Amino acid sequence: MTRVFSGMQPSGDPHLGNLLGAWQNWVRMQDDRDCVYCVVDLHAMTAPAEHDPATLRERTVQLATGMLAVGVDPDRSVLFVQSHLAEHAECTWLFNCVAGFGELRKMPQFKEKSEGRGESVSVGLFDYPVLQAADILLYHADEVPVGEDQRHHIELARDIGQRFNHRFAPEDPVFTLPKAVHPPAAARVMDLQDPTAKMSKSSSSEKGIIYVLDEPKRIEKKLKSAVTDSAGDIRHDRAQKPGVSNLLEILAAATGGDVEVLAAEYDGQGYGAFKAAVAEAVIELLRPIQQRYAELDADRAEVERILAAGAERARAIAVPTLARAKDAMGLLPAVRP
Ligand code: AMP
Ligand code: TRP
Numbered sequence: 001m002t003r004v005f006s007g008m009q010p011s012g013d014p015h016l017g018n019l020l021g022a023w024q025n026w027v028r029m030q031d032d033r034d035c036v037y038c039v040v041d042l043h044a045m046t047a048p049a050e051h052d053p054a055t056l057r058e059r060t061v062q063l064a065t066g067m068l069a070v071g072v073d074p075d076r077s078v079l080f081v082q083s084h085l086a087e088h089a090e091c092t093w094l095f096n097c098v099a100g101f102g103e104l105r106k107m108p109q110f111k112e113k114s115e116g117r118g119e120s121v122s123v124g125l126f127d128y129p130v131l132q133a134a135d136i137l138l139y140h141a142d143e144v145p146v147g148e149d150q151r152h153h154i155e156l157a158r159d160i161g162q163r164f165n166h167r168f169a170p171e172d173p174v175f176t177l178p179k180a181v182h183p184p185a186a187a188r189v190m191d192l193q194d195p196t197a198k199m200s201k202s203s204s205s206e207k208g209i210i211y212v213l214d215e216p217k218r219i220e221k222k223l224k225s226a227v228t229d230s231a232g233d234i235r236h237d238r239a240q241k242p243g244v245s246n247l248l249e250i251l252a253a254a255t256g257g258d259v260e261v262l263a264a265e266y267d268g269q270g271y272g273a274f275k276a277a278v279a280e281a282v283i284e285l286l287r288p289i290q291q292r293y294a295e296l297d298a299d300r301a302e303v304e305r306i307l308a309a310g311a312e313r314a315r316a317i318a319v320p321t322l323a324r325a326k327d328a329m330g331l332l333p334a335v336r337p
Contacts, residue, residue, distance in 0.1 A: 002033045005141035007040040010059035011050045012201030014066050016210040017189035020253045025145055025183040027071040035077040036139050039063050042082050046124040065303050069293035080310035087318040091134035094325055095160050099130050107152055133157035138318040140176040154180035168328040187253050192226040195242035216283045223279040234267040247278050254281040
């Protein structure tokens with residue numbers, strides 16, 4: 001069966017973009033694939049501004065709870081926390097000796113995040129894509145569902161895997177070469193206040209972001225004040241009408257409807273009624289998720305038990321892969337006294 005691996009960082013609260021652009025797809029993939037999902041807390045430590053120890057710990061359990069609430073099913077999929085397996089960091093070291101300084105320096109995300117920070121930028125941020133390669137390659141992932149912006153990271157994982165196999169295991173390759181996959185109906189949710197920018201944890205104002213755990217009243221308020229335009233007509237045209245188009249796409253994603261059909265249905269009713277309909281659809285989409293989240297949140301021991309079982313299952317895949325990699329590289333096996 002096709003093996004899938006994906007991860008999300010516990011930085012910031014999950015929002016509608018994460019749900020429609022990533023999680024819904026993760027949940028669907030469980031039907032016909034063997035899925036491994038990970039809360040990548042080691043990656044979240046690479047952004048110093050966001051790395052507050054108490055917050056990191058809290059967000060890690062919250063993100064795992066969110067994944068369970070949207071429908072990641074621990075009976076079918078492996079769900080675990082990255083730092084619970086020492087293998088990820090250990091494999092990163094092996095790959096550090098395979099990856100090139102030049103290829104890491106060129107990573108677009110590193111360039112973006114290190115800009116203007118001079119020499120103070122951490123080695124962890126530089127090494128981020130190598131840790132990501134370890135995440136993916138340790139599990140022999142065939143497919144990695146991610147947003148467009150992760151394309152270079154997945155290509156690097158592929159290159160590292162290929163180079164490793166070629167150099168250290170040409171007869172019996174250790175690593176499977178992964179490929180990035182993007183959701184079919186690539187949902188790209190835009191900021192409600194600035195519909196030309198992606199809805200993102202790093203947006204300047206919370207008014208443009210709908211969080212998965214937002215209360216119905218807040219959702220209504222945020223949608224009511226969503227930026228549209230002065231024309232008054234409802235049609236899907238990202239270039240001319242980015243605000244209205246974003247709302248149409250959110251409505252379509254939340255109801256499973258078609259953008260053009262919905263546009264025809266609401267055109268002529270005015271933005272007020274249209275926004276109210278979008279708010280209602282989003283509230284209904286989030287209602288069962290929030291309910292499930294509250295139940296799980298009230299039983300943290302259960303979430304911890306699920307994560308412990310997930311780590312055990314992850315270990316069963318990652319430990320033998322790492323052992324083969326170390327052996328192939330010529331590290332002397334440790335003999336227990
Ligand atoms: P991030 O919140 O940037 O850590 O992204 C985590 C995942 O959510 C990525 O796989 C993205 O593809 C997805 N994602 C984040 N923001 C959006 C958005 N505005 N629209 C669609 N998908 C998104
Ligand atoms: N870098 C990814 C992001 O920002 C998160 C991530 C870490 C990841 N390890 C991964 C995604 C492995 C897919 C596979 O979205």
